[in-house]
Amino acid sequence: MKNDETPAVERYLPLKPNWFHVLLSLATGEQHGYGIMQEVLERTDGKIRLWPATLYGTLERLLDADLIAEVKLRRSADGEDARRRYYRLTALGRRVLAAESMRLEDLVRVIRAKRRIARSEA
Template identity: 40%
Template structure:
């Protein structure tokens, strides 16, 4: 799973969000590392929907334009949780290894 995909899914853990809200929340969750251009986001959302990891929650019209809200599916929630566990395990391995061997300058 790419970092961008991970943060898109993570941005939906608290509930449905529209595109711009996903961009902002992914940026915040990543500590400013993940900056999703609009085109990249909507390509990711389409791909995630095709994989049944997210689905359309609802649409509303704002200033004459449709705003689509997306939510995680059960599979999407499982995928982001599994990825978080995988990263945690990988980090523990590295941190344990570096704790055994002192860093050299």
């Protein structure tokens, strides 16, 4: 990551959980709102449910922050609903997701180290 990009990325950290889950859902490609909602539900074993009002409010805020963009021109696959709005990560969104993922991985490393210390003292 370049130094001049760091402040732009860091101002979003730590990410709100809803933002993180939406960005993570878009990491592998374009997705429509219902698809994002379903992926988050499946990935979290039903622990996190993005209800429509929450999801679409989150999508609007992510659009305003330039972390995601709406896909304007998209080939429609057979059976797809043309009314669906598809979203993708922006370059900034991808950098923010990477930075947040690294932050969370660092946190998990600290937790694991603390557990090892606590077990060895018991």
